[in-house]
Amino acid sequence: MQPLSAPRRAPSGRNTRRDPAPSRVAYRIHRMWLTPLYRSLFRVGIPVFVILTATGWYFAEPANRQAVVDKVAEVRRSVETRPEFMVKLMAIEGASPVLDREIRTRFPIDFPVSSFDLDLDAMRAEIAAFDVVRNVELRVRPGGVLEVAITEREPVLVWRAPTSIELIDATGHRVASLTGRAARPDLPLVAGTGANENVPEALAILDAARPLAGDLRGLIRVGERRWDVALSGDRRILLPETSPVAALEQVLALDQAQDLLARDVADIDMRNPMRPTLRLTPPAMDELRHIRSLYLE
Known part of the structure; x- marks a missing residue:
């Protein structure tokens, strides 16, 4: 039996071949480079970090910050003043x-x-x-x-408020103050608390009262719930809370048929349209009492 011989050693010298297999470190670096996370880190993360660091270092100096602010303001002002x-x-x-x-x-x-x-x-x-x-x-x-x-705003009424005289528009909004009624004689007058809150109804009543234009003095809001039509000679037409226009038209029809407003009537109470009530003037009441006394003798 022949004795075992010693293993042959690779010949040393310039002609020795290198192992083509990568080393363990090179292999791991190559695998890391193929990982998307590491590739993004090296391509984006590190440059951004360097830029932010440099920027933070630059702006850490107050003089640098003020210089940038001044430059931005100068550029902005140059644009705004074009x-x-x-x-x-x-x-x-x-x-x-x-x-x-x-x-x-x-x-x-x-x-x-x-x-x-x-x-x-x-x-x-x-x-x-x-x-x-x-x-x-x-x-x-x-x-x-x-x-x-x-x-x-277009004023449509003169409102005699409790403490002032105001111009109001069709919605009741204040337009301006007046020193006196004579400043706007061309506009109808309304008076009383809450009159400005019921302008549409007041305009409807005034429109129906056109035949009384010669005697009409204005509208008075009573108890913030109804209207009185003020006529010349301290006469009034007391309108109901509901359907005041219809009640006024009823008075106008009576006036046309019987010349009601030409008589010695102080007030025409239409608060109950089914039962109109007339209040005579003091001279007419005295004359009525005199006539009654003659009948009683």
Whole structure:
């Protein structure tokens, strides 16, 4: 039996072949690179981290922060003050001379001014707070014109309130104050607490009372629940709470048939339309008593 021989050693020298298999470390690095998480980390995460770190380091200095703020403000101001963004004048349309003057006094804008410096929403809210303004629209027109389009409330009645005299529109909203009734003799007069809350009904009564235009003095709200029609000579037509127009038309029909309002009648009580009641004037009552006494003798 032949003895075992020793294993042959690879010949050393320049012609020795390298093992093509990767090392364990290289293999693991290659596998990690093929993992999406690690690839995103190296491609995105690390650059972003470096940028954020550099940015944070730069802005840690107050002088650097102030320099950036000043530069941004300078660029912004250069854009805002460009000619196409400048407002040169304000045009107010639909406003009376008094309101026009009041708006210009309230907003003393030093033109030209950048449109970015105008708070149109705040201006709109402040103008809409005027009692006389029903609607207002603001916009900057081409050419640098600030247009203020106003729709004013139209007064339809003079309301003698408990402590003042007011102009009110068809909704009962206050329009303006008056120093006296003579300031607007062209508008009908209503009086009493709550009259401004029932303007549609008052207008309907006034429309039905057109035949009484020569004697009509106005409407009086009584107890915040019904109306009295005030006529010349301290006469009144007392209307009911419900269907006041129908009751007034009934009085007008009686007047047309019997010339009722031309008689010595102080009040016509229509609070119960089924039973109208007349109150005579004091001279007529005295004459009536005299006539009755003659019959009793």
